[in-house]
Amino acid sequence: MKLIRFKTEDNRILYGRYTTDHPTDAAILSGDPFSRIETTSDRAPIKQILSPISPCNIMALGLNYRRHADETKMPHPEMPIIFSKATTSVIGHQASIVLPRAGAKMVDYEGELAVIIGKKGKNIEPENAMDYVFGYTCANDVSARDWQIEKQQGQWFRGKSFDTFCPLGPYIVTKDDISEPNNLNIKTQLNGKTVQDSNTSDMICHVPEMISFISRSMTLLPGTVILTGTPEGVGFTRKPPLFLSEGDVVSVAIEKIGELTNDVTAEGLSPLFPA
DSSP states (O other): OOOEEOOOOOOOEEEEOTTSTTTTTTEEEOTTSSSEEEEEEEEEEEEEESSOOSOOOOEEEEEEEEHHHHTOOOOOOSSSSEEHHHHHGGGOOTTOOEEEEEEEEEOEEEEEEEEEEOOOOSSGGGGGGGGGGGEEEEOOOEEIIIIIIIITTTOOHHHHHHHTOEEEEEEEGGGGGGGGSEEEEEEEEEEEEEEEEEEEGBBBHHHHHHHHHHTSEEEEEEEEEEEOOOSSOOOGSSSSOOOOTTOEEEEEEEEEEEEEEEEEEEOOTTTBEEE
């Protein structure tokens, strides 16, 4: 099932069941997606597609694709590198990524598979981890490399957490429609040109292992989003580097899930934040 969160013409925010046969409206879902949800006989027109979830936590993996680690000239991690992003960084499909006036000049794209946790769990064994998955969506782990690497000297949170730096969507595909999350083609395009083209099989830490690792002595709640890492082809490793600019359009497409597209704008300047 493809589950979307959307705004109606009368500005109600609803969950809906989306099909390509009805691209402008959705069957209204009743109930809580993380307890019991049912498809009703009512439909509503889609005024705006929102992020498919308002996450309670966003956890992410760094250097989790072999060829991405290789392009950064860093060793493959012996254990997963975990960081978090602010929940206020989330936006949906067709919303704008905003280049921040706080001074980030090296803003990069990172197409990623996102895992949505569906039930509470702690100290989860790898063989049981998939029982805790609700579904999957596309993500873009937008990253200000100057803040991530230079200004904050390797503390990733700030450079990963500016407003609009976590596009998610356009919908959640429930886990029953994806039997193997670690064998999905993933592609990122910038202004129509392919910049990342890989498969989730290149992950160093696969989905069950990462869920188990993150849950060690840490409770995962329903609605937690796990970003699973990005493949090779990011902008800062290119020669010359390739960073996002105002007017760009970036899309992340994942097999069996869909395509997440966002344009790029710039936040207005002020005396406090000069150019």
